[in-house]
Every structure is written in C-alpha cells, then in structure tokens.
Amino acid sequence: MEVPILKQGDFLIATLQAALSDEDLTNLRDALVDRVGKARSRGVIVDVTALDVMDSFAARTLRALAHMVKLRGAETVIVGIQPEVAFSMVQLGLTLEEVKTALDLEEGLSLLGLTTKGAGSGGRGRRSHTI
Amino acid sequence: MEDGVVVPIRSDRDIIIARHEGRRIAAEIGFSGSDLTLIATAISELARNILKFAAIGEIVVTAVQNTPRRGISIAAKDEGPGIADIPLAMKDGYSTSFGLGLGLPGTKRIMDEFNIKSGVGQGTIVIVKKWLPLQ
Numbered sequence: 001m002e003v004p005i006l007k008q009g010d011f012l013i014a015t016l017q018a019a020l021s022d023e024d025l026t027n028l029r030d031a032l033v034d035r036v037g038k039a040r041s042r043g044v045i046v047d048v049t050a051l052d053v054m055d056s057f058a059a060r061t062l063r064a065l066a067h068m069v070k071l072r073g074a075e076t077v078i079v080g081i082q083p084e085v086a087f088s089m090v091q092l093g094l095t096l097e098e099v100k101t102a103l104d105l106e107e108g109l110s111l112l113g114l115t116t117k118g119a120g121s122g123g124r125g126r127r128s129h130t131i
Numbered sequence: 132m133e134d135g136v137v138v139p140i141r142s143d144r145d146i147i148i149a150r151h152e153g154r155r156i157a158a159e160i161g162f163s164g165s166d167l168t169l170i171a172t173a174i175s176e177l178a179r180n181i182l183k184f185a186a187i188g189e190i191v192v193t194a195v196q197n198t199p200r201r202g203i204s205i206a207a208k209d210e211g212p213g214i215a216d217i218p219l220a221m222k223d224g225y226s227t228s229f230g231l232g233l234g235l236p237g238t239k240r241i242m243d244e245f246n247i248k249s250g251v252g253q254g255t256i257v258i259v260k261k262w263l264p265l266q
Binding site for chain 1: 143144146147150151154164165167168169171172175176179223234236237238240241
C-alpha cells in the first residue's frame with residue numbers, strides 16, 4: 001500500500017494508514033527524501049494519526065526519515081501521535097529525539113511555517129495536489 | 132489453557148496480521164485503551180524478532196485464566212539459531228542486528244510476565260502475558 005504524498009505550498013504531507021508494512025514505511029522514507037528535491041520543499045509533515053502501533057522499527061525509520069530530509073535541507077514534523085501510542089512508546093523506551101512533533105496537521109503546518117520562516121505559510125488547503 | 136490463534140510469521144506483512152489478531156482477541160478478553168496498544172506493540176516486537184533472527188516462525192495468541200484473573204498469552208516460536216547469551220539479549224541497548232536493542236527488554240517492560248527459552252541450535256520460545264486488572 002503506497003502512502004500518497006501531497007504537496008501543499010512549500011511543504012510535503014504524507015498521511016500514514018493503520019496497516020502499514022515495513023516496506024511501505026521504508027518506501028515512503030525514500031520517496032520523501034527524493035521528492036523534497038523534486039518539489040524543492042522546505043518542510044515535510046508525516047501524519048501518524050491513524051497509526052495504532054509505533055514499534056522500534058517504525059520509530060527508527062521515522063528518525064532516519066527526518067534525518068535524511070534534514071540533510072536535504074528541509075524540516076520534518078511528525079504529527080498526530082495518539083495518547084495510547086505515546087504511552088506505549090515511553091514504556092517500550094522508544095524516543096524520537098531531535099525529531100519535531102506537533103499535535104495535529106494544523107499545528108504541524110504552523111510549526112513548519114515558523115521554522116522555515118514563513119516560506120510556506122498561507123494557501124492552506126488551496127494548493128493541495130499529488131505529485 | 133484454551134487453544135490459541137496461530138499466526139505464521141514469514142514476511143513483514145504477517146506482523147500486521149499478528150498485531151490485528153492480538154488486538155482482536157485482547158478486546159474480546161476485556162482489555163481496552165492503552166493495554167490494547169501495549170499488547171499490539173509487544174506482538175509487533177516479538178514477530179519482528181522472529182523475522183530478523185529466524186526468518187520464519189509463529190505467534191500464538193491465547194486467552195488465559197488464572198482464577199480469578201483473566202489475561203492474554205502471546206507465544207513467539209521459531210526454530211532459528213537460538214540465543215547463546217539470554218541475559219545479554221535482555222540488556223537494554225544490546226542488539227546484534229541494526230536495531231535499537233529494545234526488542235526483548237522493552238517487551239518485558241510492557242507486559243506483566245515474560246519467559247524465554249532458547250539455546251544455540253534449539254530455536255527460541257518467548258511467552259509473554261498480560262492480566263486484566265481485577266474488577
């Protein structure tokens with residue numbers, strides 16, 4: 001199941017589904033790192049609201065994604081970690097250190113807007129399309 | 132102990148199936164909220180270990196009763212190379228593969244009971260349990 005990537009202004013948005021396989025996640029990581037260049041994006045939002053489990057592999061892959069995107073000159077924000085998932089991650093000992101997080105998509109966009117100095121602010125919901 | 136639901140683990144997609152089955156059975160037993168997530172996460176880590184170290188194996192999810200307590204048992208079995216040094220594998224931060232080294236100790240932390248049986252060339256069986264709080 002391929003994760004669709006939306007372009008909104010200077011940002012890319014990927015929304016994960018619940019039943020995401022390891023391969024889907026690593027494919028998404030590679031696709032985002034690639035498209036940050038093609039779309040000349042300043043920021044990436046990965047929405048994990050639908051994710052019911054964040055295990056060690058998912059956390060490691062998201063950390064790698066954020067790091068790779070950073071090396072390509074863009075910022076990543078993980079949004080939508082559910083309370084139960086956050087609880088479980090802490091119990092398991094998983095961290096997303098050095099990765100920015102926000103409550104939801106709206107907060108994530110606003111955080112990216114500030115971090116990337118307003119490069120992609122405005123146009124919310126108007127210029128969405130798949131690339 | 133009742134008969135459990137057996138989920139063969141052969142690919143990363145099977146991890147999702149095992150997680151789904153575990154969550155379904157846990158909900159039937161009466162678990163809710165963050166317990167369901169903890170149980171699904173434990174299954175994910177155990178299934179991942181099978182793939183990583185043995186390539187194939189199975190996850191068996193069973194409703195268990197230790198009167199008056201009800202709970203869930205998850206057994207992860209494989210006939211892989213086995214673990215030479217179990218205390219070392221249980222140490223936080225120790226990993227033989229490209230992992231975080233949190234798989235086994237992390238799983239132990241999020242469940243109520245944890246048992247492991249393994250030996251070089253003898254495969255590995257990990258059985259974890261979580262009990263429902265008494266009403």
